[in-house]
Amino acid sequence: MISLTVQNHQPFAIKEIPILSLQQFEESIREAMLTHSRMIGLFGLQSTQSSTTVIAVLSNPSTSSLHLLGTNFSESNKRFKSFADVHQQTHYFECELAENHHIIPEGHPWLRPVRKQTVVLDNQPYSMYRMEGEEVHEVAVGPIHAGIIEPGHFRFQCHGELVYHLEINLGYQHRGIEKMMLKSNSNQQSILCESITGDTTIGHTMAYALAVEALSHTTVSLRTQTLRSIAEELERIAMHLAGLGGIANDIGYAIGSASYGRLRTLVINSSALLCGSRFGRGFIVPGGLRIDLTTDAIDKLKINLAIVQKDISAINNVMFDATSVLARLDHTGTVSGEWARSIGMVGPAARASGIDLDTRSQFPYGAYRYTHLPLITLSTGDVFARARIRSLEIDESFRFIFDQLENLSAGPLKNAMGKIESESGVISLVEGWRGEIAHCAFTNADGTWKRYKIKDPSFHNWYGLALALRSEAISDFPLINKSFDLSYSGHDL
Numbered sequence: 001m002i003s004l005t006v007q008n009h010q011p012f013a014i015k016e017i018p019i020l021s022l023q024q025f026e027e028s029i030r031e032a033m034l035t036h037s038r039m040i041g042l043f044g045l046q047s048t049q050s051s052t053t054v055i056a057v058l059s060n061p062s063t064s065s066l067h068l069l070g071t072n073f074s075e076s077n078k079r080f081k082s083f084a085d086v087h088q089q090t091h092y093f094e095c096e097l098a099e100n101h102h103i104i105p106e107g108h109p110w111l112r113p114v115r116k117q118t119v120v121l122d123n124q125p126y127s128m129y130r131m132e133g134e135e136v137h138e139v140a141v142g143p144i145h146a147g148i149i150e151p152g153h154f155r156f157q158c159h160g161e162l163v164y165h166l167e168i169n170l171g172y173q174h175r176g177i178e179k180m181m182l183k184s185n186s187n188q189q190s191i192l193c194e195s196i197t198g199d200t201t202i203g204h205t206m207a208y209a210l211a212v213e214a215l216s217h218t219t220v221s222l223r224t225q226t227l228r229s230i231a232e233e234l235e236r237i238a239m240h241l242a243g244l245g246g247i248a249n250d251i252g253y254a255i256g257s258a259s260y261g262r263l264r265t266l267v268i269n270s271s272a273l274l275c276g277s278r279f280g281r282g283f284i285v286p287g288g289l290r291i292d293l294t295t296d297a298i299d300k301l302k303i304n305l306a307i308v309q310k311d312i313s314a315i316n317n318v319m320f321d322a323t324s325v326l327a328r329l330d331h332t333g334t335v336s337g338e339w340a341r342s343i344g345m346v347g348p349a350a351r352a353s354g355i356d357l358d359t360r361s362q363f364p365y366g367a368y369r370y371t372h373l374p375l376i377t378l379s380t381g382d383v384f385a386r387a388r389i390r391s392l393e394i395d396e397s398f399r400f401i402f403d404q405l406e407n408l409s410a411g412p413l414k415n416a417m418g419k420i421e422s423e424s425g426v427i428s429l430v431e432g433w434r435g436e437i438a439h440c441a442f443t444n445a446d447g448t449w450k451r452y453k454i455k456d457p458s459f460h461n462w463y464g465l466a467l468a469l470r471s472e473a474i475s476d477f478p479l480i481n482k483s484f485d486l487s488y489s490g491h492d493l
Contacts, residue, residue: 326384383480
């Protein structure tokens with residue numbers, strides 16, 4: 001494989017990325033995929049009237065390495081041989097490349113819209129998949145939903161109650177986060193990253209801050225790194241509790257739903273002690289943090305979390321021992337390990353299908369470089385596994401937080417920022433509570449952004465939800481959907 005090999009958060013000069021012939025580009029990517037590398041980016045770096053430079057970013061968890069390579073497409077020849085016929089994980093990346101740059105993956109098994117609903121390549125009408133038959137019927141849900149759910153369209157092909165196919169159509173929000181990142185100042189960029197998906201404020205802001213710090217050769221104290229990771233684990237606990245509460249609610253297990261909801265409130269109130277905001281807004285900035293954790297706040301934080309830890313243990317024991325609960329969760333919405341790996345699933349949903357993938361362990365950053373977190377997997381890939389793994393990850397997050405609070409070092413809260421390197425880039429990977437977050441940042445000659453590409457874990461996992469519905473009762477859709485708990489805004493950008 002011909003590529004530039006770097007580590008997570010290691011800056012590099014853009015000119016070091018090998019720009020290959022199209023044949024070499026295709027062969028190198030196929031070779032990498034056959035050796036268990038994963039695609040985490042396929043996007044245009046820059047475009048002129050005559051050509052478009054496309055960059056592929058691949059990760060190899062077994063070696064903790066990242067690989068970058070590129071090729072040029074001329075205006076007269078914007079085609080390549082699709083990888084998705086063999087490596088399904090590239091499917092959506094190729095669709096996005098076609099949608100944004102009109103570069104056509106020849107032989108792609110299912111070229112479809114990513115953030116446009118009715119057309120492919122801007123001018124070809126797109127029709128959703130439909131089944132035909134006497135007793136086949138179609139159920140359309142959304143894009144407008146009740147309550148505060150964001151817009152997304154779900155089209156079910158059913159035979160009776162049984163779902164044969166689910167197609168998910170997103171991209172209704174058109175916020176333009178990536179374009180705004182290129183035009184905004186540093187303060188505005190932090191706010192934009194906090195808004196990529198509101199339930200992963202810490203995760204996305206962490207990825208942004210680490211990218212900027214790498215490109216400016218800015219170091220932060222161990223205290224700052226530790227407090228950032230504590231905030232990240234609090235966000236993980238809060239959202240896992242929200243997910244468990246939603247799962248309990250969808251199966252009519254009222255005491256579980258109420259208990260998880262009550263405990264989540266105490267966790268996000270604890271986040272406010274640390275961050276000044278229950279959702280972590282304004283806490284992480286490039287170079288450090290905006291506020292410090294006082295001794296009184298540490299004491300209060302320990303008291304709150306001890307209560308939550310004790311009560312979670314009790315409700316988990318009751319819920320996961322209840323026959324009525326297990327009857328609804330077991331063997332429902334299964335995604336096999338083979339499917340999960342082939343489509344590139346990430347995060348707890350992937351680990352519930354036996355995929356040993358966690359950025360904190362394989363591409364460690366911040367305080368995770370000094371403290372080991374076990375990589376937990378289950379094998380059944382059903383709603384039970386996706387729920388149970390959340391409870392297990394909560395336990396490990398508590399262990400991590402209490403250990404860090406007991407050994408919190410002194411150090412400056414914020415360091416002066418260096419000058420951002422020109423014509424440089426960095427790949428910033430962070431493990432959000434949904435899974436791998438990737439920010440791919442590239443600079444111009446004046447140190448401003450040339451390209452800022454964002455990938456939320458939901459980009460990988462929406463396809464997993466579609467697979468989980470196959471051969472399931474349509475009445476189980478809310479439960480299976482909640483077990484994935486994916487982000488519309490993180491996908492739509």
